[in-house]
Amino acid sequence: MTLSPVNIILIGVFGLLGIGLYGLLTIRNLIKIVMVLQLLVKAAIIGLVLAGKVSGQIDLGQSTAATVLVADTMVAVVGLALAVQIRLRWGTLDITALSKLKG
Amino acid sequence: MVNPLILTTIFLPWLGAVAIWAIHDRNPRLQHALAVGFSLLAGLAALAILPFISSQETAVFSLTTQSASPSTWGSLTFVPDAMGVLLTVIATVIGSFAIIFSVEYMHGEAQLGRYYALILIFIGAMSGLALTGSLLFLFFFWEITALCSYALISFYNDDPKAVAGGIKALVITQLGGVGLLGGALVIAANLGSYDIPNFLANSQALSPALLAFVAFAFLIASAAKSAQVPFQTWLPDAMEAPTPVSALIHAATMVNAGIYLLFRFYPAFASVPGWKTAVVVVGLLTAFLAALMAAVAGDLKRVLAYSTVSQLGFMVYAIGVGGVFAAQFHLFSHAVFKALLFLAAGAVIHSVGTRQMDRMGGLGKEMPFVRNVFIIGALALAGIPILNGFWSKELVLESGLEGGPQWAYLFMLATAGITAFYSMRMVWMVFYGEPADPSRHVHDAKVAMRVALIPLAFGAFTTWLLAGPLSNASALSLPFHEIHAMSTLEFAIEILIAPSTWITVSIVAIGLLIYLLRGKLTWLSSRLAWLKFAAQNSFGFEKINQFIVAVIQRSASLLRKTQTGQLNWNLAALVGCLVIILMIVIWSV
Amino acid sequence: MNQPIYYLLLVIGSFFCAYRMMTSKNILSAALYLACVSAMTSAILYMLGATQVAVMELSVGAGLVTVLMVYAISVVGKDASDPAPIIPRGFAALLCLGTIGILLWACLPLIPVSGSRTAQPLIITLWQGRVLDVWIQVVLLFAGVMGILGLLAEQAIRKPDLNHTTQTGK
Numbered sequence: 001m002t003l004s005p006v007n008i009i010l011i012g013v014f015g016l017l018g019i020g021l022y023g024l025l026t027i028r029n030l031i032k033i034v035m036v037l038q039l040l041v042k043a044a045i046i047g048l049v050l051a052g053k054v055s056g057q058i059d060l061g062q063s064t065a066a067t068v069l070v071a072d073t074m075v076a077v078v079g080l081a082l083a084v085q086i087r088l089r090w091g092t093l094d095i096t097a098l099s100k101l102k103g
Numbered sequence: 104m105v106n107p108l109i110l111t112t113i114f115l116p117w118l119g120a121v122a123i124w125a126i127h128d129r130n131p132r133l134q135h136a137l138a139v140g141f142s143l144l145a146g147l148a149a150l151a152i153l154p155f156i157s158s159q160e161t162a163v164f165s166l167t168t169q170s171a172s173p174s175t176w177g178s179l180t181f182v183p184d185a186m187g188v189l190l191t192v193i194a195t196v197i198g199s200f201a202i203i204f205s206v207e208y209m210h211g212e213a214q215l216g217r218y219y220a221l222i223l224i225f226i227g228a229m230s231g232l233a234l235t236g237s238l239l240f241l242f243f244f245w246e247i248t249a250l251c252s253y254a255l256i257s258f259y260n261d262d263p264k265a266v267a268g269g270i271k272a273l274v275i276t277q278l279g280g281v282g283l284l285g286g287a288l289v290i291a292a293n294l295g296s297y298d299i300p301n302f303l304a305n306s307q308a309l310s311p312a313l314l315a316f317v318a319f320a321f322l323i324a325s326a327a328k329s330a331q332v333p334f335q336t337w338l339p340d341a342m343e344a345p346t347p348v349s350a351l352i353h354a355a356t357m358v359n360a361g362i363y364l365l366f367r368f369y370p371a372f373a374s375v376p377g378w379k380t381a382v383v384v385v386g387l388l389t390a391f392l393a394a395l396m397a398a399v400a401g402d403l404k405r406v407l408a409y410s411t412v413s414q415l416g417f418m419v420y421a422i423g424v425g426g427v428f429a430a431q432f433h434l435f436s437h438a439v440f441k442a443l444l445f446l447a448a449g450a451v452i453h454s455v456g457t458r459q460m461d462r463m464g465g466l467g468k469e470m471p472f473v474r475n476v477f478i479i480g481a482l483a484l485a486g487i488p489i490l491n492g493f494w495s496k497e498l499v500l501e502s503g504l505e506g507g508p509q510w511a512y513l514f515m516l517a518t519a520g521i522t523a524f525y526s527m528r529m530v531w532m533v534f535y536g537e538p539a540d541p542s543r544h545v546h547d548a549k550v551a552m553r554v555a556l557i558p559l560a561f562g563a564f565t566t567w568l569l570a571g572p573l574s575n576a577s578a579l580s581l582p583f584h585e586i587h588a589m590s591t592l593e594f595a596i597e598i599l600i601a602p603s604t605w606i607t608v609s610i611v612a613i614g615l616l617i618y619l620l621r622g623k624l625t626w627l628s629s630r631l632a633w634l635k636f637a638a639q640n641s642f643g644f645e646k647i648n649q650f651i652v653a654v655i656q657r658s659a660s661l662l663r664k665t666q667t668g669q670l671n672w673n674l675a676a677l678v679g680c681l682v683i684i685l686m687i688v689i690w691s692v
Numbered sequence: 693m694n695q696p697i698y699y700l701l702l703v704i705g706s707f708f709c710a711y712r713m714m715t716s717k718n719i720l721s722a723a724l725y726l727a728c729v730s731a732m733t734s735a736i737l738y739m740l741g742a743t744q745v746a747v748m749e750l751s752v753g754a755g756l757v758t759v760l761m762v763y764a765i766s767v768v769g770k771d772a773s774d775p776a777p778i779i780p781r782g783f784a785a786l787l788c789l790g791t792i793g794i795l796l797w798a799c800l801p802l803i804p805v806s807g808s809r810t811a812q813p814l815i816i817t818l819w820q821g822r823v824l825d826v827w828i829q830v831v832l833l834f835a836g837v838m839g840i841l842g843l844l845a846e847q848a849i850r851k852p853d854l855n856h857t858t859q860t861g862k
Contacts, residue, residue, distance in 0.1 A: 005699045006802045009736060012703035014799075016710060018792035023714045024674045025784035026777035031719055031764060033670075035726050038757060039710055042733045045749065049742045056805040059817040062742045063825065066818065069745070070829045073752050074836035080764040081843040087768045096778060099668045671779050678787045685794045 009050050016043035030086065030093040034079040041072040105155040109181050109234055111148040112191055116141055116198075116227035120220035128216050135206045138219040142199035145226060149195040152188050158580040160236050160300055182236035182300060184580035185573065186366055186431060190233035193438045194356045198226040200555040201351040204446050207551035208347055208453055218258060222351065225251035229356050233363060238287040238297040245283060245328075248357050249276045255352065256344040265343035271648075272337040279327020279334065282320035283364070289317050299367065303583045306371035318372035321364055322381060329361030329415045331389045336644050338412055339396075342404040342458075346449030349404060354411050354445050355438040362415065362434055365422045370583035373425070382423030387511050390416030394521040395638045398528065402458045403448050406529050410484060411441055413522065417499050420515060426502025428574055428586045433495035435573070439566050440483035440492055443559035447477040450548040450556070451533060460532040467534035470547045474534045476560045481530045483563045485523040486611050491567040497598045497607060504603050516610055523614030531618070570594045699739065706732040717774055723761040730754040744814035 016039060023036035045065045052061015087093055090101065119141030123134050160182050202222060209215060225248055232244035250273075257269030291297050293309050306314065325331075330338035341353055352358075365382065372378050390413045397409035414437050421430035450473045451466065452458055467474040483492035496519065503512045548556065571591035578588035589597070598604055617624065628635075640646070667673075706729050713725035730753030737746035777784070818826050 002801070003696050003700070004801075005696055005739075006804055007800060008696060008699040008703055009740065010799060010802055011796065012699075012706065012736070014792045014795050015703070015707055017795075018788045019707065019710045019714065021674075021678055021791060022784055022788040025671055025678065025779050025787065026781060027714065028671070028775050028777060029719070031761070031768065032714070032722060035713060035722060035761065038726060038753070039713070039729060042729060042749075042753065045745070046733060046736055046740075049737055049740050049745060052742070053740050054802055054804045058741060059812055059814075059821065062745050062814050063817045063822045065737075065742065065745045066748060066814065067822070067825045067829060069748055069752060071832055073757060074832050076757050077760055078836055078839050078843075080760055081840050084764050084767050085843055093768065094775060095670045096775070099670065669778060671777065675779050675784065675787060678791060682787065682790045682794065685791065685798075689794060689798045 006050065006054060009046065013043050013047040013050065016040075016046075028094050028096055030083045030095055030098075031080070033095070034076055034083060037079070038072070038076050041068065041075075044072075045069055105152060105183055106181075108148050108152045108155070109183060109230075112145050112152070112195060112230040112234070113227045115145045115148065116195075116223040116230075119145075120223040120227075123223070124216050124220045126216070128214060131215050134215050134219055138202050138223065139199065139206065141223060142195065142202045142226060145230070146192075146195040146199045149188070149191045149230065152183055152191070156183055156185055156188050156576045156580050158182065158184050158300070158582055160298075178237065179240055180236040180298065181234045183234060185576040186363065186581065187233040188576075189431065189435060189573070190356075190359060190363055191230045193359070193435070194226055194229040194233065197355045197438060197442045197559075198222070198229075198351055200442065200559060201347040201446070204350070204449065204552055204555035205345070205347040207549055208449055209345065214258075218255070218345070221251050221254050221258075222348065225255070225352060225357070229360070232360055236299050238290060238299060238302070240297075241299070242280070242283055242287055245280060245360065246277075248352075248360065249273060249280065249328075252276070252341075252352050252357055255348045256341045258345055258348070259343070262343065264340075268337075268340035268343045272341045275334050275337045276328050279324040279361075282322075282324035282327070286317040286320040286324070289313055289320075303368070303371055311375075314371070315375045315378070318368075318375040318378045319381070321368055321372070322378070322385070325361030325364040326385055326419075327361070328364070329358045329419070330412050331361070331385050331416060331419060332392060333644060333647070335389060335393065335412050336641065336648050339400075339405050339408045339641075342402070342408050346404070346445060346452060349408075350442045350445035350449065353408065354441040358411065358415055359434055359438065362418045362422070362430060365419065366427055366430060366584075369422055369427050370585075379423050379425070383420055383507055383511055384423075386416045386418070386420030386423055387514050388416070389413065390420060390518045391514050391521075392638075392642055394518045394525065395634065396641060398521055398525040399635050399638045401460055403452065403460050403463070403529070403533065404445075404458055406460075406525060407441070407444055407448060410444075410522070410525065411437075413518065414441070414484075417496065417515065417518075420507070420511070421499040421502060424503045424505075424507030424511075426499060426506060427584055428577060429495070429498040429502045431577065432567075432570055432573065433499050435569070436483070436491040436495040436563075436566060439559055439562040440480045440490070443476060443556065443563055444480035444484065446552070446556055446559065447473050447480060450552050451477075454545045454547075455543065460529070462539045463533045464536040465534070465538035466545060469545050470534075472553065473548050473556075476556045477534065478530055479560045479563050481526040485526040485615070486519060486607065488608065490563055491565070492563075494567040494570065494594070494598060497601070497604045498594070500607055501598065501601050501603050516607060519607055520610040520614035523611040524618050527615050527618040567591075699736070702732050702736050702739075706736075719765050719770060720762065723758055723765065726761070727754045727758040730758070742814075 020036050020040035020043060023039070024033065027033055027036060045068055048065040048068065049061045052058050052064075055061075083093060086098065090098065092098065119137060122141070123137050126133055126137070128134070160180050202219070205218070205222075209218060212218070228244045228247035228251065232241060232248060235241050235244065253269045253273035256272055257266045259265045287297065290302050290309070293313060294302060294305060309317070327334040338353060338358070342349055344353070393409045393413035393416060397406045397413060400406045400409060414433070418430045418433050418437070421427070421433060451463065451470065454470065455463055455466070457463070479490070483490040486493045486496045500512065500515060500519070503515055568591055571589060571594060574586060574594070575588045575590075577584065577586045621628070637643075709725045709728040709732065713722045713729065716722045716725065730749060733753065734746045734750040737749055
């Protein structure tokens, strides 16, 4: 297996994915979780463009990546706004404590 | 010509259900009238199918597209053969009697719309079940009858016992329904269609292992639906239902669906090794144990429920030894006399207000009409000559002597004796002896009840005369079952000259005498006290039920701990499943 | 520019920044590490040939999202809540390594299809080939903005309460 650029980027995509999943499993701060989601999305974008290049359809790869970028930015923005509101209302950003809230 | 009639028997009751539900409970008289009207019309339509009995399949509604390949659901076909039309006639005609009876029984009760609608939906579904030629639609109608049964058992939904009984019936019969669905899917996957005549013709096309699987799956489904051992615990608890419901659903109709299933698929499964023996054992155990339980029960409807289970055991035994016509004939007689017994018991319970027999007693003087019809039914149940129960039970035992193992025949003979014993006990405790409460005020049955009871009592005397036409129709329209057609006279002579008949009659007489002379036989009852104790605790089957329920509840509360509600754990489960799915995908590609 | 060494550097750099982002105690520095990851992602995209998306990624990821994060952190306060995870770290690492391992084992080595067409400008692809996507994005943006306005409006009213925050249902 040669270390061609494409292979390296593939390792990069899966590596970022793995780090992001590890973060989702271990992090308890809500804002940090939003950041980790952003990280996963970056991995996805690189993966999409890479797939476009490898299969020869660069246009498709780019346009899908642009779509995903916009959508997930919206996710991050709304997630941050929610995190702010939660902090103001309940005073904590720990998702373990937030799971136990009633009402 | 037969298509509109078939559709009428199914959809007219459903239309009636919608109509009754739509007019709400503001107008109970209209509800009673509509219910009676719709069910009578359905009964007439079912009787009108009788001249058209044939083995020809009539496709009514086909979901196939332009291409020739069959669609996923198959077509809704109907086969108006003798067994199907018999069950349809029983369902609709006895259904109309039960509804006529309900006019008086449910007078002044609340929520009549729900009651009548459910009964009518049930009647339509039962007709569909009996007449359909497609396995998938058989399952569909089977499930509708289970739903209506559950809803009607829990009709008095303020009573926790009724609700518990309904849920128990639903769970046990639905577990059996899984067997039916599994078998149907295996058949469809291997033969390419859900068609029943097609399966009966090509049953050898399935590999022996698959055929055995389907045979035993169908046996489980019918044992659960017909309350055979080990699934018999739901029927006695289902007696919380209003009595006309018990008469229709749990005596004459729905429990016959299991027998119908075994009957219809008998030609395909008879060659499976061990199947017939299993059926004989199931029928035998059920008949014997249920008869013992009936002999010690104190609740009138429970005695009748156990008696139903026992008589169904007779029918299952008959199928197991190869006497399929005997089973069919006994099903017919049993439907008539059991409905008669239940409705008469309903009249008694409605009047006295309790179901416990030790609080009745001496009612014969005050309710002569009910006493007379009840005695007719009890004599038919016991198998006294001339009444229809005698002829059909003799036919069952005779085919058992010819086709089955000898030890099984001896047990069934003993069961016939016990049947006579508890029938006599039932009649005596309710109608004779000293009244438990001399100050009570009871009235005899009024018009609506009498109108329902008289035809049934008449039938108990006369339906055996239809044995000849029934066997003719069966031989004609059921080509795979190899039924030997004889006229009624030939049947009668054959039964009367067979030695087994007279053995049975003497055993029945012994059973009756044992009850009448019970004062002098106290030494026997004290020796059999252990048996009485076991029978009163339903031979441990209730304990098994409770154990299963407890195990399920405990494992459910253990599994509850995996639902932590924490995001991290949910995501860990997600990632874990992702790993598993990836492994599956990669290893299969 | 197409030599493997540059790609290797970018990938390893993004791994490092991602890891630092997750394990830093200060949320603000985590946000800045995220911006670094965005920048490196943008560089990778550029070297893969998707120039327009690289520019979009840089401006959105390293610009917009980072600014929003910093704003949110300023409102929330730099409470150093970084509790220990409830799942054992080794188990989580095992799961993630398992996923990556299986994926890498299945997908490597990648062989690009030769003879690709020349790329159209992105704008033509989007507005002609994927018009539906674009309109869905417009609706999404609109909805997102409305949502933010709604959420932040309430925050604007409640902001003076920060000193006397009632802690209900902790």
